[in-house]
Amino acid sequence: MFADHRQHYLEDVRSALSIVVYPLQLLVNAPFKAADWASSEFRTHERLMEDNARFSLENLQLRAQLQKFDAMENENMRLRELLESSFKAGDRVLITELLRVNMEPYTHQIILNKGSRQEVFVGQPVIDAEGIMGQVVHVGPFTSTVMLITDPNHALPVEVNRNGLRSIAIGTGDLMQLELLYIPPNGDIKVGDLLVSSGLGGRFPPGYPVATITQVDIKPGQRFAKVLAEPKAELQRTRELLLVWPSPTQASNALNDAASNTAADIKPEKKAIP
Amino acid sequence: MRIEARIWLVLLTSFLLALMLVMLPLPDWATPFRPEWLAMVLIYWCLAIPERVGIGIAWSLGLFLDVSSGAILGQYALSYATMAFFTLKLHQRIRVFPLWQQAMTVMFLIIMHQVIVLWVKGIIGQSINTLAYWLPSVVSMLLWPWLFLLLRNIRRHFRIA
Numbered sequence A: 001m002f003a004d005h006r007q008h009y010l011e012d013v014r015s016a017l018s019i020v021v022y023p024l025q026l027l028v029n030a031p032f033k034a035a036d037w038a039s040s041e042f043r044t045h046e047r048l049m050e051d052n053a054r055f056s057l058e059n060l061q062l063r064a065q066l067q068k069f070d071a072m073e074n075e076n077m078r079l080r081e082l083l084e085s086s087f088k089a090g091d092r093v094l095i096t097e098l099l100r101v102n103m104e105p106y107t108h109q110i111i112l113n114k115g116s117r118q119e120v121f122v123g124q125p126v127i128d129a130e131g132i133m134g135q136v137v138h139v140g141p142f143t144s145t146v147m148l149i150t151d152p153n154h155a156l157p158v159e160v161n162r163n164g165l166r167s168i169a170i171g172t173g174d175l176m177q178l179e180l181l182y183i184p185p186n187g188d189i190k191v192g193d194l195l196v197s198s199g200l201g202g203r204f205p206p207g208y209p210v211a212t213i214t215q216v217d218i219k220p221g222q223r224f225a226k227v228l229a230e231p232k233a234e235l236q237r238t239r240e241l242l243l244v245w246p247s248p249t250q251a252s253n254a255l256n257d258a259a260s261n262t263a264a265d266i267k268p269e270k271k272a273i274p
Numbered sequence B: 001m002r003i004e005a006r007i008w009l010v011l012l013t014s015f016l017l018a019l020m021l022v023m024l025p026l027p028d029w030a031t032p033f034r035p036e037w038l039a040m041v042l043i044y045w046c047l048a049i050p051e052r053v054g055i056g057i058a059w060s061l062g063l064f065l066d067v068s069s070g071a072i073l074g075q076y077a078l079s080y081a082t083m084a085f086f087t088l089k090l091h092q093r094i095r096v097f098p099l100w101q102q103a104m105t106v107m108f109l110i111i112m113h114q115v116i117v118l119w120v121k122g123i124i125g126q127s128i129n130t131l132a133y134w135l136p137s138v139v140s141m142l143l144w145p146w147l148f149l150l151l152r153n154i155r156r157h158f159r160i161a
Helices: A002-007 A011-041 A045-082 A248-261 B003-023 B028-033 B037-048 B055-069 B075-095 B099-123 B131-157
Strands: A092-099 A109-112 A125-127 A132-139 A144-148 A155-160 A166-171 A178-181 A194-197 A209-217 A226-231 A240-245
Touching: A011 A092, A011 A132, A011 B003, A011 B055, A109 A132, A155 A178, A155 A209, A178 A209, B003 B037, B003 B055, B003 B131, B028 B131, B037 B055, B037 B075, B037 B099, B037 B131, B055 B075, B075 B099, B099 B131
Parallel strands: none
Antiparallel strands: A092 A109, A092 A240, A109 A144, A125 A132, A125 A240, A132 A144, A155 A166, A155 A194, A166 A178, A178 A226, A194 A209, A209 A226
């Protein structure tokens, strides 16, 4: 157990055993998959038409927004060139599906149906349509295990989108809650602020939405404010997820930016084990 | 079919079914009540045919559960092996107990397994501080008589002794 926890010598053993477990997981997943298939197969014509109309409207709206984003991205690039720090957007992504099998109680982990055969690697960020979900912790040939950002052992470097105030979002064990560490009582943070990944720690690409602040609790006499946030990603409901291959320069750039801006308080990615 | 092959087929099927029951996703409210299916089936076979099912099998089953549930490798292997050890030590005593008393013993065996898991988790920093953690042992106790009768019928049907 020591070898697994500290040294990761046994990842090969785990990945080999995961091949044996894979058919079982598929079998457990099968009825849910069948139910999905049935519910999509037996849609009425009107429902489909309705959906179609809704989606094309949504598509129109999104594309209109995208036009604006294109212009803004160009502008952003130009400004960053002025600052002499190149910022490469556009990460490679792969759509994956969740296998619905139960995991360890009291940890937040999920299984994906993509593994090392699709070049998934340990530490890879996983997102859904709304925001960051978690990171890959184990990889087998056909499956990989993802630790969600709300797992009590997970910590994620974030910043407030409004003003760039940096912090660490740690999981609380509650799927709807993250806690922010090291926010000083006079820190500029409000309920409703959007948190995005800061890219410090080099694991998550910067700029993906993570959570919105739900509660700021400042007690005089406490060194740090107690700040809670609700994850943007639909950790309970999402079935399709995206695996992200961050472009290599991005994370290191974020680090450099931060270092040059202030004496940055760079915290390690993972929470230290007490 | 030869008797050996038949025994192993029945054992393997029951363990696989138990493992699938462990992996089956439940709605959120029901998750804390999930009984320890695999542990119960393991205890049953340890009681019924202790000369065939023992610590080795318990250890390998635990390893599979570790992998399938994403726990640290060896956590369940250790706790299942310990549980099997005590079941084997006590099997002659437990066998003659009335069903309700057997259920109590099974509960204590499962609590022991949970304590070991809790220790391991505590050491690697995944502490759990809710009393709901102990619910599966109670649910397992309530389900034991039925599982016992079911497995005994299966055992008699396939004439495994």
